[in-house]
Amino acid sequence: MQRTYLGEFEEMVLLMVAILNGEGYGVTISEALAAHTGRIVAFGTVHNTLIRLEEKGVVTSELGGATAERGGRRKRLFRITAPGSRALREIQQLRQNLWLLLPPDMLQPGNL
């Protein structure tokens, strides 16, 4: 089977899920995105991406952790799966390899 392909935003969301380590759900993931990357995105975008990630098998989810703040409704809590973490590591490895291929000083400001 070929490697799971992840888009850039999907990668960000997957990283947030991993960072939040089991505490990630719609609200916290949106806030983490805003806090760490400065992106303000519509809630629907995050929601859709999470569903897509689950279809790709890189996260799993379960319902739980109802609070009064949410009117007693449960949260859908996301957790990264083994293929998910493998995918993230592979992405990082790939980047690493590509960076190593760069000519030295190529990206120095003066060179462009």
Add this chain to the structure above:
Amino acid sequence: MKSPVQPPRWARWLLIKLHPDNTLEEVTGDLDELYTYWYNRSGKTQATLRYLLNVVSVLPPFVRRRHTDKHYYRQPDYPATFSLQFMMIQNYLKIAFRNLKRQKVSTSINIVGLAIGLATCILILLYVQDELSYDRYNEKADRIFRVALNARLNGEDVGGPMLGPNAARDIQREIPEISKATRILRGGEFVSNETSSFKEDNLLYADSNFCEVFTIPFLKGNPKQALTEPNTVVLTEETARKYFGNQDPVGKVLLFSREKTPHRITGVVRNVPTNAHFRFDMLVSSTDYDEQHIGWLYSINFYTYVLLSEKYNYKQAEAKIARLAEKQIGGELEGFLHLTPKQFREKGDDFGVFLQPLTDIHLYSTFGRNELTPGGNILYIYVLMAIAAFMLLIACVNFMNLTTATAVRRSREIGVRKVLGSVKGQLRQQFLTESVLLAIAALIVGLMIVGLSLPFFNLLTGKTLTLGLLTNAFVAAGLVVGTVLVGLLAGSYPAFYLSSFKPVAVLKGRITAGRGNFNLRSGLVAFQFFITISMIIATVTADRQLRYMQRQKIGFNREQVLIIHNTQMLSKNETLFRDKIIQSPQVITGSISGQVPIGNSALDNTPIMSRENPDKAVMSRFYKVDDEYIPTLGMQVVLGRNFSKNLSTDSSAVILNETAVRALGWQQNPIGKELIGHIDDNGVKTYYRVIGVVSDFHFESLRQKIGPLAMFLGGNSGNILVKTRPGELPQFLASLKQQWESFSPAAPFSYSFLDDRFKQVYLGEQKIEQVLTLFSGLTIFIACLGLFGLATYTAEQRTKEIGVRKVLGASAGSVVALLSMDFLKPILIALVLASPAAWWGMNQWLKEFAYKVTVDWWFFALAGLLAIGIALLTVSFQSIKAALTNPIKSLRSE
């Protein structure tokens, strides 16, 4: 407990209404949380605005739906199973075989139905292919055209495929686009060698360039020089064997006709293919026919073919030939009728020539009996193609119906399979495998049917079709691919429909096939019966017409009339022979005449004029008879008298039929009036006096209206007609043969009976009737299969209902009636639709006949009753079975 701040209620309402149910809880919760956060940070307005924006972002069409189906999500830790594995296919095949074996009846019905449909289709395609392949064996087929005459005289079409002897020569000389022009002339000759003598009916006189235009493969001899000399002849393989056995015939001599003219054999050619518009047993050089008469219009007997040079448009060549014809024929008309072409046309008459592409002659030419072989009809080809398509369509529909009907029985199996983890795709593959397997079995059975029925089909159609075409790789591949497609198509409905059953519902025994499907199915039944009823009506009409024609009073007595052919070969002994025959106690009367009513008397119409009105010509047939002719054939003299041997003046007497008298416009007694006869070279006219009138009789088939006819005494020769007493025929014939041979003529003894000839004339109609009977039988059969499938299906569907009805006291009879009623409606609709269509079609067909039956209302009633009867019989098998089932059985499973 409620949180202190609440988003606007209507926005929440919108969310609840429109957001997918299965993610509603967490999304509403998340948005509430966010609202509180925004509210605390930026105030109510900001929060409401953001809330709204985000609600919209999770509404359709923006929101992605979460699939509840667990297997929709990949199990990435395991490799996904590739569903078309060898093991799986093996399993599908195994299960398919088991299923088909278990349901023997429905399997065989299904296979037979489709097989018959396929077989019919293949047979028709073979036939059509053969019809379309006529004359294509010629390498230059696309460049060969026949020049045909287009003429109108006195309001009658007198055109034909033949021209005078000089047309070919003139065309070749004057028109550069024509690379070659060649003629053939139909002939019949008595041919003998030392050992045997035969009447060769199928010989053609051909020009020396014949073999350069048509592709005639020579086995022996040189095609370039074969027909260049006079009195040379080319034989086909078969003819060569007939005369010379295995000896080499080239250089040997055959004796032609009474005069025993020697003809040298210059070549042997392969037998002419059966799909050619002319066939011959012998080709005789026609060099000695040249320049006998000069012209295009004299002795119009020559089929003239032209070979166009390459890269020329035939329309241009046609225009040039037409111009040439205008000049030549126009000139001849002027010399003959003293009319310029313009005056001729002003009279309402017309003439001209046109080109017929060689490959179109068989199917499109309309010259009927003037053709070298009986032509086909493109209309029949279309009708046959339509029948083939309908048969296949109906067979496919039935196949689908039956497959679905039997598949419903297997809903439990599907339930169990689903519970055990089968996914839809696998079930679909399972069903598709089964139906493809069935279709392939049907193809094999169908091919066997074709193989077995081909001899009978050939007998029926008079063709020599072979399965050779099917060995063509393209055709074979097409058949297999087509069959697999039929299988896939037929299997697709049960495959997609059944695999979507919910296992729980199925296992609880609650399958509800929608009544909506029933409408589609009823439509299909109506369609099938539309075709069936039309076919029945067509068959009945053809049968009535045939019987009508055979029973029709034909105006003479055809019973017990023996015809001895070729008696002109006895020359002077012809009368002697007749006189000898008459002395036999078997014979009542005997007559000599060249003309025999009924059959292929290829007589041309000749104009006759009455003395007082010489401008009015009546096209009439001439019969040359003797004084015994009318009594021998039992014709009725309604006015005047028969010819008499003892009156010498009768040699210039004429007997007309009633139609001729009417056509000449004689109101009162025509006896004693005079006709203008021929004009001799000195311009002296002879007159023929009318001495009698015979009642009209059919001298051709009933397709034609009885035309004017004139009988003359003497100058007759060719046949001896003998009216015999019944009984002892074999001895009589043997003695006749003996007497014949005592004159040692060049021709063999041959004879026929008048009533046999009569039957021969209607062979075509008989064949049409046989073909119609066959096809209507087949459509009835296939339609019944369809009905049977549908009845099985509905009975299956309504088992519970029937059980409940029976428990509540319904009788078996009322249940049968209930189930049968469903099928009556589509059949009645079909009857209503089919009747006018068939009525129109059959009237079109009947137009060909001058004497015909009318399409009566009872034809439709009969067809309708027959269809309904057959349908009820078919349905009753299933409905009675359903009605007699013990209700306990059907209700127990609840």
